[in-house]
Amino acid sequence: MQFLLFLPALLAALNPHPGLAASVIRDYTLDIVNGPLAPDGFPRIGVLANGTFPGPVLTANKGDTLRVRVNNKLTDGSMRLSTSIDFDGVFIDTDNIFNEGSPFVTTCPFGPNTSYTYEFPLGNQTGSFWWYSQLSVQYADGLRGAVIIYDPKDPLAKLYDVDDESTILTVADWWHNTSTEGLASYMATQIIPVSDSGLFNGAGRYQGGPLTPYAAVSVTTGTRYRFRLINISARTSFTVSVDNHTLTVIETDGVATVPLEVDVITLHAGQRHSFVLTANQPVGNYWINAILSGGNPAHNLNLNATLGRGILRYEGAPDAEPTTPMTNGPPSPGPGALAESNLRPLVPIPAPEPDFNLTFVTFMPVNKTVWEINGVAYVPPLVPTLVKILDGASADADFNETENTFVFPANKVIQVTFPPNPDDELHPFHLHGNNFWVVKSNDSDVINTINPIRRDVSAMGNGGTILRFTTDKPGPWFFHCHIFYHFAAGLGSVIVGGPEQVRQQVHPPKAWEGLCPAYDALPPEQQ
Numbered sequence: 001m002q003f004l005l006f007l008p009a010l011l012a013a014l015n016p017h018p019g020l021a022a023s024v025i026r027d028y029t030l031d032i033v034n035g036p037l038a039p040d041g042f043p044r045i046g047v048l049a050n051g052t053f054p055g056p057v058l059t060a061n062k063g064d065t066l067r068v069r070v071n072n073k074l075t076d077g078s079m080r081l082s083t084s085i086d087f088d089g090v091f092i093d094t095d096n097i098f099n100e101g102s103p104f105v106t107t108c109p110f111g112p113n114t115s116y117t118y119e120f121p122l123g124n125q126t127g128s129f130w131w132y133s134q135l136s137v138q139y140a141d142g143l144r145g146a147v148i149i150y151d152p153k154d155p156l157a158k159l160y161d162v163d164d165e166s167t168i169l170t171v172a173d174w175w176h177n178t179s180t181e182g183l184a185s186y187m188a189t190q191i192i193p194v195s196d197s198g199l200f201n202g203a204g205r206y207q208g209g210p211l212t213p214y215a216a217v218s219v220t221t222g223t224r225y226r227f228r229l230i231n232i233s234a235r236t237s238f239t240v241s242v243d244n245h246t247l248t249v250i251e252t253d254g255v256a257t258v259p260l261e262v263d264v265i266t267l268h269a270g271q272r273h274s275f276v277l278t279a280n281q282p283v284g285n286y287w288i289n290a291i292l293s294g295g296n297p298a299h300n301l302n303l304n305a306t307l308g309r310g311i312l313r314y315e316g317a318p319d320a321e322p323t324t325p326m327t328n329g330p331p332s333p334g335p336g337a338l339a340e341s342n343l344r345p346l347v348p349i350p351a352p353e354p355d356f357n358l359t360f361v362t363f364m365p366v367n368k369t370v371w372e373i374n375g376v377a378y379v380p381p382l383v384p385t386l387v388k389i390l391d392g393a394s395a396d397a398d399f400n401e402t403e404n405t406f407v408f409p410a411n412k413v414i415q416v417t418f419p420p421n422p423d424d425e426l427h428p429f430h431l432h433g434n435n436f437w438v439v440k441s442n443d444s445d446v447i448n449t450i451n452p453i454r455r456d457v458s459a460m461g462n463g464g465t466i467l468r469f470t471t472d473k474p475g476p477w478f479f480h481c482h483i484f485y486h487f488a489a490g491l492g493s494v495i496v497g498g499p500e501q502v503r504q505q506v507h508p509p510k511a512w513e514g515l516c517p518a519y520d521a522l523p524p525e526q527q
């Protein structure tokens, strides 16, 4: 019996992504600590999983169950002491929605010296995702990392030779100040703190700072790599290119795509892309340009976006920086740039006709740090949405107006139209637990209901966007701007599908039921 229980974990430990059909439990422990780090050469204390940034990569195979025990060992009261971990883009099923980690929607955060274990089957989903603290803007302090679900039978496997931990690429913005200072400054000034640096695979530089070594990615001539590019930034978009190499996009937010060759990829909040790069250039060192944009650089003279980069190093090349100039790479938008409207899913699914239409107009009043959807800024409720549903809430009117909560029957199609954005800011909207069809991308006037890309984050802008999704998976799902400063100022909503089905299907464990009473009992400085 003991042996049988241990066998899956043993198999998982021996072979990180075997081609085995057997489903296993991927058991991870994350110790959340306040620890020192200096990814761009500036030393500070962060909020880190196991003391590292980015945090540990969580990997699984299609069909596995992910189990993540999170031990909150935070001690530094200058940053948030509670936490709550969300697994961005992962289709957590209704039965396990209480482990979805969205504070005040599906759960409550948990305080220092306590633990919580998130567990859910991964179903048929595969691709590149990430985990992070969904509490306030805490992830800006470092609590973020990748989640990769490998497909042992990837239909695009013939396009690449290597896909392992060495091909996971992360880009992140980084601040020398804590997120609590940043949030206070934002609330006081309406100006999102501009980051001090951009990090590629956890390393970067700021203007006038030390010459911190850039992260190098090793390749061998003639080999094809599946790079999984994940934007784990908190506020900033990244424009990524590799000097003298083309990038063939094959995945967007966990959805396999028709291969699309580009020179440069722009990643907005929360977005992920896999691309294939063939090491077909002369042996040498090449710049990987990871150029951030977001905010007025005049607000932080430490920021020099051009310093955001890494190195593609061929086997046989010296352990040195490229001798070519640091550029920002090809322009995006531009002729070689990835445009969302050009992406096609490998398996096209027409967007079904909507049963309900919503229009979301985003707005920030003058001189007030509040972001509204249709005139209402989201305020997290004291009692999470899921608790209210389990207690009988069934209609919009059962929620406070400031919960921006929209209730629909199960198995319906919802269309959300974002008219051209009058405030002229970028808002990457992210739907938890589900993909949407991007029927109209901000970057195109074309309405495509035949084979639009499906994904879970799309950037709204002044071009206008139309999304469709279904309520086939009952539950309350956060739908919010992924710029967490905007989100913290109210740019969020909750889509509830099938409240009756939720009450039938969802049976949370005692450990979850204890989270809210424990959190509510914490002194505010430990929340």
Ligand SMILES: *[C@@H]1O[C@H](CO)[C@@H](O)[C@H](O)[C@H]1NC(C)=O
Binding pocket: 028, 029, 030, 031, 050, 056
């Ligand atoms: C994190 O650290 C804990 C304690 O040392 C360890 O048990 C766990 O395996 C580590 N997790 C990962 C993902 O490395």
Ligand SMILES: *[C@@H]1O[C@H](CO)[C@@H](O)[C@H](O)[C@H]1NC(C)=O
Binding pocket: 112, 113, 526
């Ligand atoms: C957590 O536990 C440690 C060690 O037992 C203790 O020193 C610390 O005060 C505790 N923190 C809180 C917030 O209770």
Ligand SMILES: *[C@@H]1O[C@H](CO)[C@@H](O)[C@H](O)[C@H]1NC(C)=O
Binding pocket: 123, 124
């Ligand atoms: C996974 O896909 C198979 C085959 O399409 C289907 O029968 C099964 O219901 C799916 N499982 C889940 C959890 O969606």
Ligand SMILES: *[C@@H]1O[C@H](CO)[C@@H](O)[C@H](O)[C@H]1NC(C)=O
Binding pocket: 177, 181, 185, 193, 194, 299, 300
């Ligand atoms: C960092 O915080 C300090 C103190 O709150 C503030 O004076 C400074 O302007 C902040 N730096 C940036 C770049 O926002």
Ligand SMILES: *[C@@H]1O[C@H](CO)[C@@H](O)[C@H](O)[C@H]1NC(C)=O
Binding pocket: 243, 244, 284, 285, 286, 287, 322, 324
């Ligand atoms: C990339 O190609 C250009 C010519 O297109 C060349 O000048 C440059 O040296 C090449 N870069 C490297 C690192 O070889």
Ligand SMILES: *[C@@H]1O[C@H](CO)[C@@H](O)[C@H](O)[C@H]1NC(C)=O
Binding pocket: 207, 304, 305, 306, 307, 326
């Ligand atoms: C930013 O860094 C690049 C590369 O080192 C340098 O060429 C440029 O002058 C820097 N920008 C400023 C404003 O100093």
Ligand SMILES: *[C@@H]1O[C@H](CO)[C@@H](O)[C@H](O)[C@H]1NC(C)=O
Binding pocket: 354, 355, 356, 357, 415
């Ligand atoms: C939703 O809007 C579309 C136009 O985009 C329209 O064709 C459809 O009839 C509307 N559906 C409902 C239920 O209002």
Ligand SMILES: *[C@@H]1O[C@H](CO)[C@@H](O)[C@H](O)[C@H]1NC(C)=O
Binding pocket: 366, 367
């Ligand atoms: C906003 O604040 C600025 C600077 O304090 C002030 O000049 C302006 O009149 C304010 N605008 C409104 C509409 O309150």
Ligand SMILES: *[C@@H]1O[C@H](CO)[C@@H](O)[C@H](O)[C@H]1NC(C)=O
Binding pocket: 379, 381, 382, 400, 401, 402
């Ligand atoms: C409803 O929202 C208003 C405005 O944010 C707030 O003052 C009130 O306390 C909320 N009521 C409940 C029950 O959460």
Ligand SMILES: *[C@@H]1O[C@H](CO)[C@@H](O)[C@H](O)[C@H]1NC(C)=O
Binding pocket: 426, 442, 443, 444, 459, 460, 461, 462, 463, 464
């Ligand atoms: C949105 O589209 C407009 C018009 O095409 C364009 O100017 C803007 O850069 C786009 N924004 C994003 C975030 O793609």
Ligand SMILES: *[C@H]1O[C@@H](CO)[C@H](O)[C@@H](O)[C@@H]1NC(C)=O
Binding pocket: 231, 232, 233, 234, 235, 236, 237, 238, 267, 268, 269, 270, 271, 294, 426, 428, 459, 482, 483, 484
């Ligand atoms: C990366 O892109 C920026 C800009 O769109 C967002 O603000 C970030 O939230 C995003 N990062 C993640 C992890 O989504």
